[in-house]
Amino acid sequence: MRILLLDKNHPLITEQLLAKNFILEEDFYSTYEEVLKKIELYDGIIIRSRIPLDQNFLEKAKNLKFIARVGAGMENIHIPTAEKLGIQLINSPEGNRDSVAEHVIGMLLIIMHRLNIASNEVKNGIWLREENRGDELLGKTIGLIGYGNMGKATAKRLSGFGCKVIFYDILPNLSDEHAQQVSLEELKEKAEIISLHIPLTSDTHYLINDEFINEMKNDFYFVNTARGKNVRTKSLVEALKIGKVKGACLDVLEYEQSSFENLDTSTSLNKGENEDLQYLLNSEKVILTPHIAGWTHQSKEKLAQFIVDKILASFC
Numbered sequence: 001m002r003i004l005l006l007d008k009n010h011p012l013i014t015e016q017l018l019a020k021n022f023i024l025e026e027d028f029y030s031t032y033e034e035v036l037k038k039i040e041l042y043d044g045i046i047i048r049s050r051i052p053l054d055q056n057f058l059e060k061a062k063n064l065k066f067i068a069r070v071g072a073g074m075e076n077i078h079i080p081t082a083e084k085l086g087i088q089l090i091n092s093p094e095g096n097r098d099s100v101a102e103h104v105i106g107m108l109l110i111i112m113h114r115l116n117i118a119s120n121e122v123k124n125g126i127w128l129r130e131e132n133r134g135d136e137l138l139g140k141t142i143g144l145i146g147y148g149n150m151g152k153a154t155a156k157r158l159s160g161f162g163c164k165v166i167f168y169d170i171l172p173n174l175s176d177e178h179a180q181q182v183s184l185e186e187l188k189e190k191a192e193i194i195s196l197h198i199p200l201t202s203d204t205h206y207l208i209n210d211e212f213i214n215e216m217k218n219d220f221y222f223v224n225t226a227r228g229k230n231v232r233t234k235s236l237v238e239a240l241k242i243g244k245v246k247g248a249c250l251d252v253l254e255y256e257q258s259s260f261e262n263l264d265t266s267t268s269l270n271k272g273e274n275e276d277l278q279y280l281l282n283s284e285k286v287i288l289t290p291h292i293a294g295w296t297h298q299s300k301e302k303l304a305q306f307i308v309d310k311i312l313a314s315f316c
């Protein structure tokens with residue numbers, strides 16, 4: 001099989017597939033149009049998120065048998081077309097679920113115990129104790145939205161902190177020893193912290209909006225390690241301003257965009273003229289990280305190994 005690799009990944013992918021006699025071609029620099037011209041030559045394609053595999057692209061990929069997405073999110077693939085054409089879709093959320101889960105816990109502890117604020121103050125010669133009283137995770141009801149790989153890994157860790165973990169998912173009967181499945185209404189009624197673990201689809205675009213926030217009974221902390229466009233930033237900023245959202249931990253932003261210039265990041269931040277983004281950048285109630293929740297040294301290797309194993313299981 002002839003396979004095109006469009007993004008940089010852990011070298012074990014090439015090493016292990018070459019050892020199984022796959023023919024590989026790395027192309028990290030071509031544009032969408034350049035790849036389009038030659039895509040019919042390949043049986044498989046291995047990607048992250050640099051190039052959008054839209055309907056037009058997939059229809060030109062006459063010989064494509066699989067698309068392997070090294071990672072979880074598949075919003076850059078036009079899934080209905082891939083399914084219609086019988087192209088197998090493979091991803092590897094098992095590889096970065098632990099990294100994401102630890103990142104969620106890390107961000108929550110930072111915001112709830114005011115670690116970022118207090119540390120900055122001490123470094124600037126300010127010693128305030130009463131103002132820096134924090135909130136404990138122990139005993140809090142946490143509502144996870146989405147209970148796939150990331151949601152489950154997060155629930156497992158949160159239950160160890162003595163939290164009550166509830167979750168909403170479109171698939172039924174997913175409750176386990178770490179978390180209890182509830183309706184979205186019950187989640188909005190009970191949760192004191194919300195964390196998103198859903199893909200970006202037309203149904204989940206702007207899921208967190210004015211209506212969702214207004215329907216939350218409690219003031220709440222909010223964590224997003226899923227996709228920026230799951231949240232209408234304007235609604236989040238308004239809620240932060242009035243205190244309905246007590247703190248926000250955001251690893252992804254609505255203003256994030258694909259970056260062709262920097263292969264190592266593959267996305268960048270479109271700052272533009274944007275008051276809401278300025279608020280997030282300047283607010284003490286907000287922690288921001290550059291889409292690195294699933295981005296550890298260990299997850300890089302695990303993401304690659306899960307993808308290779310799945311390709312070999314289907315095509316070897």
Ligand SMILES: O=C(O)[C@H](O)COP(=O)(O)O
Binds near residue numbers: 070073096266294
């Ligand atoms: O979907 C994922 O697995 C993560 O968000 C990482 O995505 P990336 O491969 O675009 O960095």
